[in-house]
Amino acid sequence: MVAVMRRRHPLSPTAGRPGRPGRPRSAAADTAILEATRAALVELGWSGLSMSDVATRAGVAKTTLYRRWPGKNELVVDAVAVLFDELELPDRGSLAADVEGVVRQFAALLERPEAKTALMAVVAESTRDEALRARIGASIVERQKRLVLEGRARAQARGELPEAPEGGPPGAGSAVDDLVFDVIAGAVVHRALVSGRPVDTEWVRRFTALLLGGLGAAGD
Structure with missing residues (x-):
């Protein structure tokens, strides 16, 4: 298998978005959420995946998840991207x-x-x-x-x-x-x-x- 560098592309889901006032967005939380989304897809499939389950797997509050992604479609596409x-x-x-x-x-x-x-x-x-x-x-x-x-x-x-x-x-x-x-x-x-x-x-x-x-x- 060809080794590839893991890097955040300049146009990745978290790049280029206007920042919100208050606490800065956590890159670690983003990574955990996207990894949890992919794991849930492998285990449960599209129909079984829920935002609540992803939040639990990632160890974040549902409010944290919804601040980043408004719904399952956006979340899954970014997890693939x-x-x-x-x-x-x-x-x-x-x-x-x-x-x-x-x-x-x-x-x-x-x-x-x-x-x-x-x-x-x-x-x-x-x-x-x-x-x-x-x-x-x-x-x-x-x-x-x-x-x-x-x-x-x-x-x-x-x-x-x-x-x-x-x-x-x-x-x-x-x-x-x-x-x-x-x-x-x-x-x-x-x-x-x-x-x-x-x-x-x-x-x-x-x-x-x-x-x-x-x-x-x-x-x-």
Whole structure:
């Protein structure tokens, strides 16, 4: 399993919110609450999880919990989002190596019971809840597109990808970044969680070849 640094992303659930007067918000309490939420999901599932149970598991008052998250949807999405914020894109020397590295990190994250259960729970529930789907998009999907942006910029600096042409169609670069993210995330989630098949070295190599080189390269 690829080791990843545990860090708080600048756009994590507790960052950037206006502070309330009085006692400062406790990062330790935030961590305890999010960990308790993931543990409750693994044990009880979405329908069994309650704000009261999370507060008890985290050792905080329910008022403390509700000051931070107004309801279960927001709480669970943020509990998932902080796991994905652990993903990073170290410079491995080439675009192919960078892609392979982040795919392995993502697959390793999905092997963790708390990540797998929480992600599947919020995705399933979001099919019936448009507001929840929007929150997943903002808190998880949009935040993790940073990996695609970092990878593209690094590959351009190495000369592996052309620089974006000036005066191109508005939003063209963003649309490609969105597509690359969808392809990577969709393929890994389907392989690991839907098909239940291993994201092993050979699969990662072939997937990366397909992503970067097209159908002809995938069979090499």
